[in-house]
Amino acid sequence: xxxxxxxxxxxxxxxxxxxxxxxxxxxxxxxxxxxxxxxxxxxxxxxxxxxxxxxxxxxxxxxxxxxxxxxxxxxxxxxxxxxxxxxxxxxxxxxxxxxxxxxxxxxxxxxxxxxxxxxxxxxxxxxxxxxxxxxxxxxxxxxxxxxxxxxxxxxxxxxxxxxxxxxxxxxxxxxxxxxxxxxxxxxxxxxxxxxxxxxxxxxxxxxxxxxxxxxxxxxxxxxxxxxxxxxxxxxxxxxxxxxxxxxxxxxxxxxxxxxxxxxxxxxxxxxxxxxxxxxxxxxxxxxxxxxxxxxxxxxxxxxxxxxxxxxxxxxxxxxxxxxxxxxxxxxxxxxxxxxxxxxxxxxxxxxxx
Numbered sequence: 001x002x003x004x005x006x007x008x009x010x011x012x013x014x015x016x017x018x019x020x021x022x023x024x025x026x027x028x029x030x031x032x033x034x035x036x037x038x039x040x041x042x043x044x045x046x047x048x049x050x051x052x053x054x055x056x057x058x059x060x061x062x063x064x065x066x067x068x069x070x071x072x073x074x075x076x077x078x079x080x081x082x083x084x085x086x087x088x089x090x091x092x093x094x095x096x097x098x099x100x101x102x103x104x105x106x107x108x109x110x111x112x113x114x115x116x117x118x119x120x121x122x123x124x125x126x127x128x129x130x131x132x133x134x135x136x137x138x139x140x141x142x143x144x145x146x147x148x149x150x151x152x153x154x155x156x157x158x159x160x161x162x163x164x165x166x167x168x169x170x171x172x173x174x175x176x177x178x179x180x181x182x183x184x185x186x187x188x189x190x191x192x193x194x195x196x197x198x199x200x201x202x203x204x205x206x207x208x209x210x211x212x213x214x215x216x217x218x219x220x221x222x223x224x225x226x227x228x229x230x231x232x233x234x235x236x237x238x239x240x241x242x243x244x245x246x247x248x249x250x251x252x253x254x255x256x257x258x259x260x261x262x263x264x265x266x267x268x269x270x271x272x273x274x275x276x277x278x279x280x281x282x283x284x285x286x287x288x289x290x291x292x293x294x295x296x297x298x299x300x301x302x303x304x305x306x307x308x309x310x311x312x313x314x315x316x317x318x319x320x321x322x323x324x325x326x327x328x329x330x331x332x333x334x335x336x337x338x339x340x341x342x343x344x345x346x347x348x349x350x351x352x353x
Contacts, residue, residue, distance in 0.1 A: 040065040041195050042278040046318075051288035052211055052264055052328060059203045063195035064277065074190040075112070075205065076269070077101070082138030082181035083165075092208075096137060099207040101189055106202055112189040120183040121162035128163075129183070138181035147179050155179050213264040217329070220259070223251040237327040238299040246295060247329065261295065261329035270320035283318035287311045287326060295329040 044060040063069050077099065092098050096114055103110045118126045118136050129136060132154070134146045147155070147164065158164040158179075165182040168175055195201060219230040225244045233239050250260035289296035292308040299322070300313040 038071065038275065039277050040069055041071065041276055043276045043280045044200060045282040045284075046280050047284045047286075048268070049286045049288070050209070050266060050268060050324075050326065052209065052266065052290050054206065055209050055268070056206045057204070060200055061195060061203065061276075062200045063197055065197055067197050069195045069197075070192060071195065072190055073193050073203075074188050075101070075103070076272070077187040077189065080138060080185040080187070082183055082185075096187070098137070099210060101207040102205065103189070103191070104204050105193060110191050110193070112191040115188045115190060117186045118183045119186060123161070125161075125163055125183060136185055138183060138185060143181055144178070147181070150179075209266055211264050211266050213262060215262055215332075216259040217247060217251070217261045218263060220247065220251055223255055224248060233327065236325050237297045239297050239327075243295055243297050243329075250331070260332060262332055264328040264330065266326040266328070268324040268326075270324050271322065280318040280320070281316065283313075283315045285313045285324075287313075289328050291330065293331055296326065297329075298324065298326045 040063060042062050042064060044062045045058075046060075047058045049056040080098075092100060096116070101112075103112055116126070116136050117124055118129050126136065132146075132150060135142050137143070150158075155164060155166075159166055163181075163183055164179040166177060166179055168177045170176070193201075193203075219225055219227070219233045219239070221227045221230075225239070225248060230239075247261060254260060285300065286306075287296060287298060287310065289309050289311075294309070296311065301315070303311050303313045306312045
């Protein structure tokens with residue numbers, strides 16, 4: 001699909017950022033998976049690594065009960081929103097497992113099941129799409145031909161219901177009209193796992209993140225960090241004076257461009273980690289910004305720089321009160337392969353609460 005960006009970006013401003021999540025317990029309800037709290041299984045530790053290229057997480061769970069517990073473990077994937085005005089990065093659009101998600105427990109590979117729901121205007125349209133032969137994955141190669149086979153009456157009805165979006169364009173040979181997907185796809189991997197009584201078990205995940213971004217620095221106005229987006233970013237990414245100064249200095253050197261950095265956004269849902277029996281006993285987060293010339297900002301406490309591109313936060317008895325939002329700023333000159341001046345590599349590491 002032409003909407004899938006080659007550089008793994010969301011090209012339109014204001015587009016929703018894909019999110020990733022901690023493991024949580026769940027039960028199977030009539031409407032799909034329902035996330036629930038476990039009162040016997042605790043998360044002894046979580047070691048989380050996030051970069052623009054990879055996400056790796058290792059959990060150590062402990063069953064405090066006197067007997068084995070069999071539980072459904074769920075991992076919510078980022079929602080895929082089909083929108084004709086935006087582009088979304090999909091690491092592998094040829095399969096349902098579009099992030100190459102893998103999971104293992106104590107070194108044993110687990111084959112998870114996939115629960116997918118299609119939503120339009122907050123209404124579940126999963127069975128409606130299936131009944132009409134429409135694949136749920138909106139960016140799949142078979143979606144457009146399947147929509148083209150629908151009757152005009154059905155297409156008109158689905159436009160009214162927010163399932164499809166009509167597009168008109170001139171490709172040089174006259175005006176054309178197509179109907180594009182407009183639904184959201186919510187995917188959750190889940191599996192049943194046995195937690196041995198009074199024992200610990202190690203669970204590992206890895207996948208390729210789907211990242212959002214812009215080819216601009218959206219929190220600048222006339223070369224200065226200000227305005228509505230800047231105020232939102234201060235709360236979302238904990239932008240500090242160091243990163244603001246670095247970006248404004250770079251903008252002043254090229255006032256005509258006013259966009260010295262390319263933004264990359266990564267989200268990780270930490271709050272589902274609060275569904276276990278206790279707080280996370282030992283938590284370690286590593287953020288890798290990818291290049292020493294990149295800037296990174298995120299909210300954290302006691303963050304330490306541990307390498308040219310890595311930053312680490314460690315905590316004990318950790319309760320995740322907010323989800324993790326990461327902003328990585330890449331110099332546009334580096335993106336384009338053009339030599340240029342760059343601010344210090346460690347400028348602007350947001351570590352606010």
